[in-house]
Structure formats: C-alpha cells, structure tokens
Amino acid sequence: MNPVVDYRTKIARPNLHQLRPYGDTMDDGKVQLSFSLPVPDGAEAVEAARQLATKMGLRDAAVVHHEDIGEGFSFFVLYGNCQHAVDYANIHVPKVDVERMDFYAVNAFIRDRIGRKVVILGACTGTDAHTVGIDAIMNMKGYNGEYGLERYPEIDAYNLGSQVENAELVRKAIELRADALLVSQVVTQKDVHLHNLAHLVDLLEAQGLRERLVLVAGGPRITHELALELGYDAGFGPGTLAPEVASFVVQEMVRRGLA
Amino acid sequence: MASKLYLDPQLVARGRAAAGQIADDMDAFIRQRTTIAVERTALRLFGVDGVDADGVPLPNRVADQVHEAGGLAGGVARWWVNGRLQTGLGPQELAEAVGDGMVTLTELPLAPEEEIRRAGRRWAEEALDRIRGNRRDRDHRIARLGEGPQPYLYVIVATGNIYEDVVQAKAAARQGADIIAVIRSTGQSLLDYVPYGATTEGFGGTYATQENFRIMRAALDEVGEEVGRYIRLCNYCSGLCMPEIAAMGAMERLDVMLNDALYGILFRDINPERTLVDQAFSRMLNSFAGVIINTGEDNYLTTADAVEAAHTVLASQFINEQFALRAGLPEEQMGLGHAFEMNPMLEDGFLYELAQAQMVREIFPKAPIKYMPPTKHMTGNIFRGHVQDALFNLVGVATQQGIQLLGMMTEQIHTPLVHDRHLAIESARYIFNNARHLGDELTFKPDGIIVRRAQTVLQEAVALLERIVDIGFFEALAKGLFADVKRSRQGGRGRAGVVLRDPDYFNPFEERLRVELGLSGQEVRA
Numbered sequence: 173m174n175p176v177v178d179y180r181t182k183i184a185r186p187n188l189h190q191l192r193p194y195g196d197t198m199d200d201g202k203v204q205l206s207f208s209l210p211v212p213d214g215a216e217a218v219e220a221a222r223q224l225a226t227k228m229g230l231r232d233a234a235v236v237h238h239e240d241i242g243e244g245f246s247f248f249v250l251y252g253n254c255q256h257a258v259d260y261a262n263i264h265v266p267k268v269d270v271e272r273m274d275f276y277a278v279n280a281f282i283r284d285r286i287g288r289k290v291v292i293l294g295a296c297t298g299t300d301a302h303t304v305g306i307d308a309i310m311n312m313k314g315y316n317g318e319y320g321l322e323r324y325p326e327i328d329a330y331n332l333g334s335q336v337e338n339a340e341l342v343r344k345a346i347e348l349r350a351d352a353l354l355v356s357q358v359v360t361q362k363d364v365h366l367h368n369l370a371h372l373v374d375l376l377e378a379q380g381l382r383e384r385l386v387l388v389a390g391g392p393r394i395t396h397e398l399a400l401e402l403g404y405d406a407g408f409g410p411g412t413l414a415p416e417v418a419s420f421v422v423q424e425m426v427r428r429g430l431a
Numbered sequence: 432m433a434s435k436l437y438l439d440p441q442l443v444a445r446g447r448a449a450a451g452q453i454a455d456d457m458d459a460f461i462r463q464r465t466t467i468a469v470e471r472t473a474l475r476l477f478g479v480d481g482v483d484a485d486g487v488p489l490p491n492r493v494a495d496q497v498h499e500a501g502g503l504a505g506g507v508a509r510w511w512v513n514g515r516l517q518t519g520l521g522p523q524e525l526a527e528a529v530g531d532g533m534v535t536l537t538e539l540p541l542a543p544e545e546e547i548r549r550a551g552r553r554w555a556e557e558a559l560d561r562i563r564g565n566r567r568d569r570d571h572r573i574a575r576l577g578e579g580p581q582p583y584l585y586v587i588v589a590t591g592n593i594y595e596d597v598v599q600a601k602a603a604a605r606q607g608a609d610i611i612a613v614i615r616s617t618g619q620s621l622l623d624y625v626p627y628g629a630t631t632e633g634f635g636g637t638y639a640t641q642e643n644f645r646i647m648r649a650a651l652d653e654v655g656e657e658v659g660r661y662i663r664l665c666n667y668c669s670g671l672c673m674p675e676i677a678a679m680g681a682m683e684r685l686d687v688m689l690n691d692a693l694y695g696i697l698f699r700d701i702n703p704e705r706t707l708v709d710q711a712f713s714r715m716l717n718s719f720a721g722v723i724i725n726t727g728e729d730n731y732l733t734t735a736d737a738v739e740a741a742h743t744v745l746a747s748q749f750i751n752e753q754f755a756l757r758a759g760l761p762e763e764q765m766g767l768g769h770a771f772e773m774n775p776m777l778e779d780g781f782l783y784e785l786a787q788a789q790m791v792r793e794i795f796p797k798a799p800i801k802y803m804p805p806t807k808h809m810t811g812n813i814f815r816g817h818v819q820d821a822l823f824n825l826v827g828v829a830t831q832q833g834i835q836l837l838g839m840m841t842e843q844i845h846t847p848l849v850h851d852r853h854l855a856i857e858s859a860r861y862i863f864n865n866a867r868h869l870g871d872e873l874t875f876k877p878d879g880i881i882v883r884r885a886q887t888v889l890q891e892a893v894a895l896l897e898r899i900v901d902i903g904f905f906e907a908l909a910k911g912l913f914a915d916v917k918r919s920r921q922g923g924r925g926r927a928g929v930v931l932r933d934p935d936y937f938n939p940f941e942e943r944l945r946v947e948l949g950l951s952g953q954e955v956r957a
Binding site: 177179182183184194195196197198202204206235236237238239249251 | 589590592593594595597598599629646649650810811812813814844845846847848849
C-alpha cells in the first residue's frame with residue numbers, strides 16, 4: 173500500500189518569472205483567439221489564419237471554426253499554445269494610490285480638510301456620445317449600489333453630458349471655478365480618445381489652468397498609466413464607482429494644496 | 432401536480448407497467464447469475480486492494496484464481512472467508528499470498544458452512560458500516576454547510592492528471608459548481624480491472640481509481656468548507672467494472688455515479704447478460720450509499736436524430752426506473768437522463784425541447800432529472816455554442832430539472848479549460864437566477880405545439896415498450912430497437928465473466944443489502 177501523500181504537495185506551481193497562459197495544465201500556454209480576414213472563406217483562408225496565429229507566437233495553432241460572413245470576409249476561431257512568457261515578478265504597474273473612502277468618509281473629509289464645497293465637472297468630450305460611464309460616476313442614483321457625485325452634499329457636481337468640446341469644457345471650468353474635471357472617453361477608434369485627451373491638456377496649459385485643477389480621465393480603455401502619460405493626474409478603467417474617484421480628487425486637492 | 436401538458440395518466444401507467452414487466456423478466460434472470468466483477472466487488476468490500484508485482488490488481492488475482500478453478504458459481508466469498516479462517520491471515524496478507532501463488536483458495540480444507548457464513552456476515556457488516564458512516568457524514572455535512580438550489584450545476588474536469596483535476600475542480604466550486612465529475616480516461620470502461628493508485632496520465636480524462644477518488648474527495652471537502660456549500664463528487668460506474676467502482680465510490684463517499692442499465696450494452700458493446708447482472712449489484716450499493724445515479728439516455732440522441740428518437744429516451748427512462756426499483760434504489764436517487772440535442776437550425780426546436788423536458792419532469796416527479804447539454808450540434812463556433820447552451824439553461828430552469836450538466840462553448844474542440852467552465856457557470860447562474868420561477872408562471876396551450884409534441888413522444892414510447900414486452904428484451908436488443916444499435920445476447924465483451932449461480936451461492940453483501948433495501952421477495956410494483 174502507498175503511504176498517504178498530501179495531494180497539495182503534488183500540485184504544479186506557476187513560474188512567476190516565466191508566466192504563460194493556463195488552459196488545463198500548468199504552463200500549457202493555451203490561447204483562444206478570433207478574428208476576421210478580408211478574403212473569402214476557403215482552404216487558403218484557413219491556412220492564412222493558421223499562419224498568422226503561428227506568427228503571433230502560437231505553437232500548434234489550430235483553426236477550430238471558419239465561416240463566410242459576407243462581402244468576401246471570413247471569420248475564424250483558433251486555439252494555440254503561446255510560446256512567449258513574461259516576468260510577472262518584475263512587473264510594476266502605476267496605480268491610483270490613495271485611501272479609498274466611502275460616501276460618508278468623503279463628505280467628512282471635505283468638511284474637515286477642505287472646508288468648502290468641491291466643484292467637479294464631468295463630460296464626454298469631443299464627438300463621444302457614450303455617457304454610460306460618466307453618468308455612473310455623476311448621477312444622483314449612481315450605479316451598482318453606490319450613489320453618484322451629485323448625491324454628495326459636500327460636492328457641487330455638474331454633468332455636462334456628451335459631445336462637449338474641449339474649449340467648452342475649459343470655459344465651464346473657469347465659469348464654475350472647478351476644482352476637478354472628469355473626462356470620459358469611450359470611443360477609441362483610430363485612437364481618437366488619445367488625441368482628444370491630449371488636446372484638453374494643451375488647452376488647460378495654454379490658459380494656465382492645469383496646475384489649479386485635478387484632471388481625471390476615465391473609460392473602458394483608460395488605465396492609470398495611460399492617463400499619466402497624457403498629462404492627467406489619474407485614470408480609471410471600467411468598473412470604477414463614484415467613491416473611488418471622489419476619494420482621489422479630494423485627497424489630491426489636499427496633497428497639492430488646492431484646498 | 433396537474434399536468435401542464437395534459438398527459439394521460441393511464442398512458443403513463445401503461446408505460447410503467449410495460450417497463451415493469453421487462454424488468455421483472457430480467458430480474459429473475461439476474462438473480463440466477465453472478466459475474467467476475469460482482470465477485471471482485473465482494474473482495475474489495477472485504478478489504479482486498481493493491482496490485483501484485485506485475486501491476487495486476489489483487490481483487491483480480493483472487494477472483495481469477497477461484498474462477499479458473501471453477502469455484503465462482505458458489506460465490507468467491509465462501510473461498511475467501513474460508514481462506515482467512517484456515518490461514519489466519521488478514522485481508523491484505525491473504526490477497527498477497529494468493530497473488531504470489533503461495534495460497535490456492537480452492538485447495539484449502541473447508542471449514543463448516545455455518546462457520547464460514549457467520550464470519551463472512553460479520554466481516555461484511557464491517558464494510559457496510561463504513562458505507563453507513565460515509566452516508567451519515569454526507570448528511571451531516573449537507574445539514575451543516577447547505578447546498579446549492581436545483582438545478583444543481585454539474586461540470587466536468589478531465590485533465591488526465593489528478594493533481595491538475597483538483598485545481599480545476601476547486602476553481603469550479605469557487606465559480607459556483609455544485610457537482611464535479613471527473614471524466615474517465617478513454618477506454619477505461621473496457622478494462623476488466625480497476626487501475627490502482629494516484630494517476631497523472633490519462634487520455635481525455637483521468638482514471639477512476641480509489642486513490643484518485645480519495646484525493647478529489649479531500650479537495651472538494653476542503654473547498655466546500657471555504658465556499659460554505661457541500662460539493663458533490665461524481666464518477667462513472669459503468670463498463671466492465673461497474674459494481675467495483677460502485678463499491679469504491681461508496682467507500683470514498685462519492686455522491687453521484689453514472690450508472691445505466693443499458694449504456695454499456697449499446698454504446699460499449701459489453702455483453703448484455705454481464706451488464707444486466709452487474710448493474711443490479713451496482714445499484715444496490717449505490718442505493719445503500721445514498722448515491723444519486725445518472726442514467727445515460729442522452730447517448731441515444733448522439734447516434735440517432737434527437738427529434739425522431741425522443742421516444743426511445745423516454746422508453747429507456749421507464750426501463751431504467753424499473754430496473755433501479757428492483758435494485759432497491761429510491762426515486763429520489765434516480766437521476767434519469769435526457770438531453771437538449773436537437774439541430775439548432777430546426778424551426779420551433781426550442782418548443783420541442785421545452786415540451787420534452789417538461790414531460791420528463793412530470794412523468795418522474797421525484798427524480799433529480801439529469802439534463803445533458805448540446806454536444807452533437809456544437810461546432811467550433813464557440814460564440815454560437817455559448818448561445819445554444821444559454822437556451823439549454825433556460826429550458827433547464829423553466830422545467831425545474833434536478834441536475835444540469837453545463838454545456839461548454841468549446842464542446843467538440845477540447846476538454847474544458849479552466850475559463851470554459853467559468854464562463855459556463857457564470858452563464859448558468861445568470862439564467863437560473865434571472866428566470867428562477869419562470870416554470871411556476873408558465874402554462875401551455877392545450878392544443879399547442881408543445882402539448883402535442885409531449886403527447887406524441889409519450890404515445891410512441893409506450894408503444895415501443897409494449898412492443899419490447901411482446902418480443903422480449905433480449906430480442907429487442909438484437910433487433911436494434913434502442914438507439915439503432917443491434918446487440919446479441921451472446922455477443923459483446925465480458926460474457927466469459929458471467930456465471931450461473933449454484934443453489935448454495937453465498938454473497939453476504941448482497942444478502943444483507945437485499946434485506947436493508949427491502950428486496951428479499953419478488954414483490955410487484957405499480
């Protein structure tokens with residue numbers, strides 16, 4: 173009879189310096205991907221898809237589905253095993269590094285440390301008409317159980333809505349003596365969001381306003397790192413709720429002496 | 432409960448009576464026979480385990496020795512118990528001595544019959560006590576931790592390596608699974624022995640071994656404590672070692688077992704006599720251990736068209752129910768199977784699926800019906816597959832199925848990856864929660880497509896069952912009445928392991944189980 177072995181000692185562990193995707197066996201590198209090609213479906217198209225996946229670094233790339241989707245396009249689903257690995261142990265990602273406060277704590281913080289109402293403007297700028305994100309942060313009823321900034325007694329929140337030109341946002345910031353601007357960008361086609369976000373920073377600097385404002389970007393493709401590169405103070409991705417944004421804004425104001 | 436499908440109770444009763452007739456005829460046949468697998472099961476329950484120097488399991492060595500000497504007709508138990516009395520060896524030592532050729536059980540002097548029977552019954556009782564203990568343990572854990580609502584979320588793990596399986600299984604439990612099934616390695620059902628020890632290499636699945644059962648049980652108990660929900664463990668009690676795996680599962684507290692009266696015959700070409708005898712003893716053990724069995728009617732629909740063959744599923748469910756009752760298995764442990772396998776391009780196919788699922792629910796009201804996902808018409812298009820699975824889940828919750836085997840969008844591509852299972856569970860939880868009481872709200876048009884479909888399937892199933900009664904069960908198998916597969920009574924694998932019992936046949940486990948399960952007499956059931 174075998175001695176009783178603790179199964180936990182037999183389980184494979186990931187190599188954090190050589191991290192690969194996991195399907196069902198440690199280090200198998202299993203990747204699922206799908207794309208379309210601008211050629212009709214057929215044996216040549218399938219081979220083209222397979223070669224592309226191989227060039228992406230997938231070993232044993234296999235086309236598991238292909239079909240004609242009209243107008244000379246073909247659609248593919250593929251699996252393969254990623255040969256590349258990354259050094260997870262040495263990855264450092266900038267994060268918004270402030271204490272996260274709840275609704276009550278944010279209002280108390282403003283009363284104690286700022287002593288006046290904080291003015292926050294939110295807008296979807298440029299041609300972007302997707303207000304779901306900014307509404308979730310700004311609107312009274314909020315989202316997923318968290319009130320929006322309009323509900324905060326110590327915050328004067330103005331939701332300017334969608335398709336607000338950068339120049340208009342700057343004009344409103346001056347008029348309302350804004351402490352913080354929240355800029356939402358959802359549409360990313362041809363990197364329109366990057367140009368738009370950068371343009372706002374240029375305008376604010378030209379007006380000498382940049383240093384007096386907390387400038388925040390948000391949207392499904394926005395990361396904190398990207399926002400910093402574009403000259404913003406913080407960036408928030410999908411799933412962010414109002415208290416996170418409010419916590420950052422009020423603490424950043426105090427840190428920079430804008431209170 | 433009034434039938435929403437206006438099913439005729441007289442017709443349902445006729446179907447049940449015909450299936451009962453088939454099972455009664457076979458029950459007499461079964462009681463006269465034993466198999467090499469049934470005898471190995473008795474040895475396992477007596478504590479025989481392990482392998483010899485060549486890797487042959489000791490239960491096989493002992494049973495084969497007795498079989499080759501022509502001693503199986505009286506039951507291996509007599510030889511085994513006598514061997515222990517004569518040699519004074521413990522179970523493991525005696526099994527090893529037989530394996531080494533040091534002891535030939537059939538050549539030892541025989542103790543008086545009464546003495547053998549007394550000792551055999553005492554040792555049998557010890558093994559059955561362990562199973563009783565496991566059953567109590569399960570009940571306590573469920574009472575303390577609770578369990579998910581039905582339909583239970585059932586997912587499979589199949590990495591081939593038990594130590595990867597436990598990782599996948601624990602992840603699935605955290606994702607929300609209620610039942611984890613460890614798919615067996617391809618071809619295990621045709622092995623006439625059970626592999627031994629922890630295994631790390633399988634093909635399309637992981638070998639069912641007692642050690643693998645023990646490892647997975649420990650892992651699921653552990654994660655069950657953390658998630659605050661009892662997580663059930665399922666394996667496959669089918670193939671040539673059906674009763675042995677039932678015994679191993681009973682000893683290691685498995686909760687669910689695939690266990691079909693006909694599956695091995697039809698889909699693995701196992702000899703019909705062998706399967707019928709094996710399934711009866713397996714089901715006694717499963718019943719006693721509190722194990723929910725799952726029958727394999729979904730397989731009918733992967734070989735035949737799901738619309739045309741729908742009635743064969745219902746007929747088989749009736750037969751499985753009656754066989755199970757004759758093995759003492761209560762309805763609450765009968766996870767009768769069926770499947771959502773119609774071609775998705777069929778107009779109103781969803782209505783037919785809904786009709787059939789509701790029909791099964793109504794005809795077997797106490798059974799935790801096991802509902803299988805689309806597999807045959809899954810393509811590599813994972814996105815469409817995910818939608819097919821969503822419709823399947825909607826039918827499952829609307830018709831209050833007992834066990835929902837979750838479909839994987841990657842069906843037909845690979846055994847599930849960790850995220851395939853996550854996405855399947857996420858989708859099922861969303862749909863089950865979002866439509867939890869949909870079934871309570873639904874009624875169907877008396878002359879509508881759904882009602883007419885269910886009534887047609889029931890009529891066809893009853894006609895098929897009555898035809899099987901007329902021509903005889905073995906003849907029906909030979910004619911291909913089930914799943915278009917023809918199986919002769921003498922054909923298939925494992926027939927050499929079927930033995931006619933002597934009048935003094937002794938199997939203290941079966942003897943005790945028949946008493947405990949109320950199977951002593953030849954009672955007739957409605």
